[in-house]
Amino acid sequence: MLIDKQLLNLLVCPVTKTPLQLDRDKQELVSTAAKLAYPVREGIPVMLEDEARAISQDEFEYWHAKK
Template sequence: MIDKKLLSMLVCPVSKAPLIYDQEKDELVCVASGLAYPIRDAIPVMLESEAREISLEEKEYFASKKT
């Protein structure tokens, strides 16, 4: 679980857009850039080189969660 206050301060380093916490995969997802950043040992790894590209289905799912 990630602290809500921390989540509200973090943005995607690529797009500067807000992030969505995916509890199931323990990742921070950015719909704008299409990237998911891992959380390791309770620390978000906010490096583009460590992020994975999310699928179109994931992008649509998380875009619907933003509203």
């Protein structure tokens, strides 16, 4: 999965309007502010709240620490 760094810098969480972090292993964009992970399918971010999954507390702490 390749997401252009410039694109990643432009994308924000549609719920909170905050920056996202790329999880390459799970192919997701993570919003710690909303505690949601948006899928990236075939290199295309799916930025719909209905398509996002809630992240666990452990995931939240991991990504929050990486900021």
